[in-house]
Amino acid sequence: MVRRLLSRLRPWFASLFAITVGLVFVLQSCAGPDAPSANEPSGDEFTERMAQEHQDDEPIATDAALQAPAVEVTSQTVEYATVEGQPVTGFFSQPAETEAPLPGIIAIHEWWGLNDNIKAMTERLAGEGYSVLAVDLYGGQVVDQPDQARQLMQGVMQNLQPAEDNLLQAYDYLVNEQQASAVGSIGWCFGGAWSLNTGLLLPQDLDAVVIYYGQLETDPAILAPLEMPIAGFFGGQDQGIPIAMVETFEAALTELGKSAEIHIYEEADHAFANPSGTRYNPEAAADAWEKTTAFFAEALRDE
Known part of the structure; x- marks a missing residue:
């Protein structure tokens, strides 16, 4: 473990500024466009919009969410950090x-x-042949009301270091405790932004990044250290993550010579892959899942 930590010192310091810059936008990841101009809402207004967009959501596992994994899996609560x-x-x-x-x-x-x-999505991923660790950035708290979720997310954003430490130790857990042969990340909305930033934290170590409608960093200088392939899935009707931002992100990665596949579902909205949300789009979600599993198979298992 010491060897791995030492090997990350250079990427860590090189990426520290990138993480700080990139994550100031995570509060907007579920509802707001990129940095607001004089005519655009403030960060607080973006947060309010997000709460409004999620006001009819019921974040409980529906029948669609509880699809059985492809093979039998075992699951448990583990202490990883x-x-x-x-x-x-x-x-x-x-x-x-x-x-x-x-x-x-x-x-x-x-x-x-x-x-x-x-947790259901974690088991579905595990059923594809992976050791999957669903991290907890909220210290054990789970909520079902937008106002509560907003407060928890703001708490993370007011002090980034604990979340960064959390994710670094999650990586170490998979590598050192589970002897993972390769490690990727995946996240949705708030977690999608953190998935990208996990790549920025571990630009030479992480082997794949998957982003579902998360806030994006578009500065080529910040994205330059990334060495892993990236896959992104976005809704064409998403007002929080506009297509222009997604296209700028893709163009920056292409210009840098990075391996990236970006998918935009024109009729889908934000959170289209969340079966418990009001914007769930089963066709887009199914296609994104198929592409996600194929991407991980190639990136993590060289299939």
């Missing part, structure tokens, strides 16, 4: 029958917290 002196637990899942160490995936929850929807 210590942040600010407190133990952090997450939801860990992997195939029930496995012999060799598997590739690992860090799964990052939406603004509701580590709820049953995310």
Whole structure:
């Protein structure tokens, strides 16, 4: 573990500024466009808009969310980190029958917290042949009201270091405790922004990044250190993550020579892959899932 931590010192310092810059926008990841001009809403207004957009959502695991994994999996609560002196637990899942160490995936929850929807998605990913750790950035708190979710997310944003430490230790857990042969990240909305920023935290170590409608960093200088392939899934009707931002992000990665595949579903809105949300789009969600599993298979298992 010491060797791995030492090997990350250079990427860490090179990326520290990038993380700080990139994550100031996470509060907008579920509802607001990029940095507001004089005629655009402030960050607080973006947060209010997000609360309004989610006001009819019921973040509980629906039948659509509880699709059975492709193979039988085993799941458990595990302690994977210590942040600010407190133990952090997450939801860990992997195939029930496995012999060799598997590739690992860090799964990052939406603004509701580590709820049953995310746990169900974790098990579906595990069923594809991975050791999946769903992290908890909220210290065990899970909510179902937009006002509560807004407060939790703001708490994370007011002090980024604990979340960064959390994700770095999640990576170490998969590598050192589970002997993962490769590690990728995936996140939705709030978690989508953190998935990208996990790549910025570990630009030479992380092996794949998947972003579902998360706030994007578009500055080529900040994106330059990334060495892993990236996949992104966005809704064409998403007012919070506008297509112009997505296209700028894709263009920056292309100009930098990065491996990236960006998918925009023209008729889909924000959170189109969340079965418990009012904007769930089953066709777009199914296609994105198929592309996600194919992407991870190639990036993490070289299939």
